[in-house]
Amino acid sequence: MARIIVLETRSSAIHGRSRKGVATMESGARLVGVVMIMLGVMMWGGPLVAGAGVAPLPKGATIVWSHAPYGMGECGICHVRDDPADPGPITTQNVTELCFGCHEELQDAMAKSRYSHAAVEDSCTNCHNPHNSAYKKLLIAEPPSLCAQCHQDIWDEATKAPVQHRAVRDGKSCLNCHSPHASNVDSLLLDLPYNLCVTCHGKDGVKDEQGKTLTNIAALLASNPVIHGPVADKDCSACHTPHGGKYFRLLTTEYPATFYSPFDPKSYALCFTCHNSEIVAVERTTTLTGFRDGNRNLHYVHVNKKERGRTCRACHEVHAAPQPHLIRNGVPYGKSGWILKINYTPLPNGGRCEKTCHGAFTYDRTKGTASGGSS
Amino acid sequence: MRRGVAGFTPVLLALTMGLAFVKVGTVIPNPDLPGLDGSEHALVDRQRLTVFLFFDPAQPRCLEVMREMGGLQGSFPKEKVRWVGIVSDRFDPAKAVTAAREAGLGLELLTDRGDQLYGALEVRLYPTVGIVDTKGVLRAYLPYHKVNFTGALDAEIRHALGEIDDAALERALHPQAADIGTKQAEAGRYLRFAEMLWKMGKRDKAIAKAREAAGIAPGSAAAHALLGSYLAGAGDCEKARPELEKALQLDPDNEQARKAMEACPKQGP
Structure with a gap:
């Protein structure tokens, strides 16, 4: 199937992303992609120049991995002459084509996957030494330093951001979450974000960089029937930036950490990246929200205050909750951690909260109530 | 969705x-x-x-x-x-x-x-x-x-x-990345390597590689068929037959195994 190289700025100027079945591959675009890769290599001084990383390691070097044909002295498998002293050039014009002669599974994966790594499309020797290596899998360097040679911006984000993510540094580093070759998931992810995230965040006792214990998200979801849309869609990256960021809990943008906050749309930037900000901007509506008494917008009533406006977290959970609309059972109030019960009851045309921040109030979307859902 | x-x-x-x-x-x-x-x-x-x-x-x-x-x-x-x-x-x-x-x-x-x-x-x-x-x-x-x-x-x-x-x-x-780290894939690489060695006339090395492939993926009919056919080609029908029988047991339609078996018919009782 035809393919296109998408050169985008999401991760770096040379982050190529192939999407198959979307549009016809423009030979010009491919050429530009290859040129961009080479330019990137020159700019960062990486070893991705053809030939630079393909020679066998010098005598005396530590060799961790050896390619089977080279180790067996079978030069003729890849070269025109079966003579270790003078093997001559390789038997194909394109080194990747030569590799695919044996590594059929990779060729198959590249062909069948929606996305493939531009570095592989260009040449396997961008990342692998075909003879031997000081690193596993014949890599010319280990991740993350190998990946950072092209994806320097991501590495900077991971190592210099105020809030960092250990998953980028620990274990297999970049390969904890990304396939270096091909995937059917965006950004060459090994799986949808949630499935990757819960490999760590689905355990008890995981701590953040400051030592604070993090929620076991898998357990939270298992015990709460109502799940936030992005979580249900396994799209944690809708709200969290996986490499590093400037907001707490690796959130992609601002979200108030407190119960009360003077109303300012900027403070709710994260929620308003998807939720319509008008729900807290207009006093009267019959269309923008179901949390209204007649046409009196109760989101506006609760949130839009110069002082002591309730933040989203005052009433809503962010991942999963026991009640509809992600409404919490109770909210932590004050420094002592006292839990203030919300006692929310859904009704056919509205709902009721009682014995909480206020006395019992009922709201009715269709006809309104005498109390008017006051807070 | x-x-x-x-x-x-x-x-x-x-x-x-x-x-x-x-x-x-x-x-x-x-x-x-x-x-x-x-x-x-x-x-x-x-x-x-x-x-x-x-x-x-x-x-x-x-x-x-x-x-x-x-x-x-x-x-x-x-x-x-x-x-x-x-x-x-x-x-x-x-x-x-x-x-x-x-x-x-x-x-x-x-x-x-x-x-x-x-x-x-x-x-x-x-x-x-x-x-x-x-x-x-x-x-x-x-x-x-x-x-x-x-x-x-x-x-x-x-x-x-x-x-x-x-x-x-x-x-x-619910897409996933391509799984290229399987034993089947590894065996496939060894088979391609064996084929190249065979073409280069390095029969012993080709047989050794095909044997490694069959060892890595014992459920691979292709691996047993290639090993059996190379053994048969080298005139070692005694060792070839069990491999070919295994290949045909795993894949009764395996053409390579069937042809090689013709070159190594079962001897009389």
Whole structure:
């Protein structure tokens, strides 16, 4: 199937992303992609120049991995002459084509996957030494330093951001979450974000960089029937930036950490990246929200205050909750951690909260109530 | 794609779906909405699938999704799919036109006066994409996804068009990376290596590599067939036969094993 190289700025100027079945591959675009890769290599001084990383390691070097044909002295498998002293050039014009002669599974994966790594499309020797290596899998360097040679911006984000993510540094580093070759998931992810995230965040006792214990998200979801849309869609990256960021809990943008906050749309930037900000901007509506008494917008009533406006977290959970609309059972109030019960009851045309921040109030979307859902 | 999430229970799914939108599989309202030229247009097209997008022309995520949709649009013929942008009359229509043009997305822009349709469908989010068939049945609902939005939308449209089945849709909604680290794949590499060695006349090394492949993937008919055929080619029918029998046991149609067996017929009792 035809393919296109998408050169985008999401991760770096040379982050190529192939999407198959979307549009016809423009030979010009491919050429530009290859040129961009080479330019990137020159700019960062990486070893991705053809030939630079393909020679066998010098005598005396530590060799961790050896390619089977080279180790067996079978030069003729890849070269025109079966003579270790003078093997001559390789038997194909394109080194990747030569590799695919044996590594059929990779060729198959590249062909069948929606996305493939531009570095592989260009040449396997961008990342692998075909003879031997000081690193596993014949890599010319280990991740993350190998990946950072092209994806320097991501590495900077991971190592210099105020809030960092250990998953980028620990274990297999970049390969904890990304396939270096091909995937059917965006950004060459090994799986949808949630499935990757819960490999760590689905355990008890995981701590953040400051030592604070993090929620076991898998357990939270298992015990709460109502799940936030992005979580249900396994799209944690809708709200969290996986490499590093400037907001707490690796959130992609601002979200108030407190119960009360003077109303300012900027403070709710994260929620308003998807939720319509008008729900807290207009006093009267019959269309923008179901949390209204007649046409009196109760989101506006609760949130839009110069002082002591309730933040989203005052009433809503962010991942999963026991009640509809992600409404919490109770909210932590004050420094002592006292839990203030919300006692929310859904009704056919509205709902009721009682014995909480206020006395019992009922709201009715269709006809309104005498109390008017006051807070 | 709020239709299902692998790994979550059906009860959870039931509660997750449809809370903020009309349910997938139901007939949705089909109002006439004014276009930019003032003429009225029905939301549902009775001849084509309709993909509609509720968007705020100033919201970054809407613009991101519109760019992704723009990249996808060319994959579907106009005769089969109609692309509609629904914009509240709170927004400047000129900005909506500019946003669509800059995203490379061809949209038939319709105005939602007083957010009436937005309210009727209980949309709540920007951007939100819906797919509705010629009978007015909502086939899919997709809010913003950072990851896999295009893959999911592409699959939902193709599924609604009848181009892919439920299983293919499920694979697209829950995609995975290619698994290239299997024993089968490793054995395959060894077999290709063995074939090259055989062609180079290095029979002993070729047999050794084929044997390694059969050891790595004992369930591979191809590995046993290649090993057996090389042993037979080297005149060692005694060692070839068990390998060929194993290959035929795993794959009775294995042509290579069958031919090699002809060269090594069973001796009499």
